[in-house]
Amino acid sequence: MDLKEWFANRKKAADNSQSKQPLTNEEYCALWTQCFHCRELLYTRDLRSNLFVCPKCQYHFRIGAVDRIEQLADPGCFQEMDADLSSADPLGFVDTDAYKNRQDEASRKSGLKEAVVCGTGKIRGRDAAIGIMDFGHFGGSMGSVVGEKVTRLVEHALKHSLPLIVISSSGGARMQEGILSLMQMAKTSSALKSFSDAGLLYISVLSEPTFGGVTASFAMLGDFIIAEPGARIGFAGRRVIEQTIKQKLPADFQTAEYLLNHGQVDMVIERAKLADALGALIDLHQPSAPPKHSDAKDKSKQKVAAQSTPTRA
């Protein structure tokens, strides 16, 4: 659809909404999405078909795990693992609200049990173990379940010699599980050590936003690290840094592009090209196909080489 047509549709939709029953706030919000970056009002359905990238300014919206799977995995092949794991409340944590209530609230908002969805599937025809974090669930924070699911995913990938892809989006460790959340950093990194020692490929994809304990564990341990355009990625949050050093940070600080310039990621790639890139990367890490010539021919060549050495000496 070209821009003119799109605007026409938009106008029509707006007219319709005025003539019929007025939309409730919620319905209106679901229909339209304002771009965080350029402020353009976008028709949500168009935004979705554009992979949640603003057609005007290329701003990459946060997307949920389900949408991401749809975009990334070959249709119909994703098999979720450990879907039934859910959070306990090991500390009986209560701040201004009880952790239990916050969990329920998070699930109501996200439709998910936890902040990561793991499974196996194909990306451009290549088998992979895939983990996808969802910022929409509890700010993508890592507690025991996220740590456990990511660890199991790594173990599964190791057992079946699959390439591993984790798409991160997280505010960091989940405070409500205290030290247990912190220790998930060690747990996931430890699993990745065994995975890495086995010579297997781990591609980490960093999406808006990735911070704290997730960045400082599995997200930064990729053999290859990809970031989505404009994604903010770091350890400490921008505000905390500004308060600490008492100066303003550059506008592009901690963006994917900034990280690329500072040698922290290998690639910044737009969402539409992500699946292709992942497929190509998996391919490039598979052993090269054996040469097409017959074995006998190669052996005879070796023989000749071996014989020729003494004559030369």
Next chain:
Amino acid sequence: MAHTDRKQVPLEFEQPLQALAQQIENLEKQLADNPAIESDLARLHEQYDLLRRSLYSKLRPIDHLELARHKQRPYTRDYFERWDSEWIEMHGDRKGADDPAMVLGLLRIGGHKVVGIGTQKGRSLRDKQQCNFGMPQPEGYRKALRGIRHAEKFNLPIVTLIDTPGAYPGMAAEEHNQAEAIAVNLMELAGVTVPVVAVVTGEGGSGGALAIGVANRILMLEHSVYSVISPEGCASILWRSPDKVSEACQAMKMTAKELLQLGVVDEVIDEPLGGAHNDYDTVATNAKMGLIRHLDNLRNLNRSQLREDRQKKFRNIGAFYEPAAV
């Protein structure tokens, strides 16, 4: 000694001792003129000690925090010096910096030759600034990584001492990728095939502490704390109020005893009454005995078992529900 203790700036929870301390001081002044009050004085001393013991038997989490952050708390260098007066320091990350907030060296602890790694807070103001108040830069974590690799190469146990508010939230620290520096340490510590024993001596602040904390055994000093985020950070995010630090301390379960109960920590090491800052030698000896006990114990494992033991320890940490498979 009780006498010197009273002269120190009292901690907040020690306020009830103030009145008694004042009385004792007054009587002591009169003692030369009036020897008859000696028995009164002795009784007051007794009361003072009793009250102090009672105060220390029911510390709140925030009181532990105050002790863990005490300005006179012994730091890594104080321990290393006491354990081995001839310890040899290693410097730098070999990539351009030597972070004084991370101390690295070779030393003997009892019969064990070890690589020692520890965060350092600094005592004088100048010292503190140089050590960045115990907050290592990425270069500090990479210096620690050198120690980890050195230990693996020469089959030396690793002993780490943790006392840090956390990694430094600075611009250069981010540009130099502190997240990666921490993550790599987690990964490499998980993989070494030598014994690793960590002691939280003061503040165990978040990922910056864990970066040298992936150990076969984790010990904590009695009044030390260990948490996923600073209680101030937790209070401001979850309660949106800086006055809720005490609540945050309590909710996060960050004291040595609580973490022992959670199964994350293996042993709590006694501190002298009134906290480690009252008696460096005693706390250094207590820590040393604990370390030797665990290092001796880990000697029973071969190299691959040491790695398995450590990986299994962290593999099992976490609490969640999972419906039984049908």
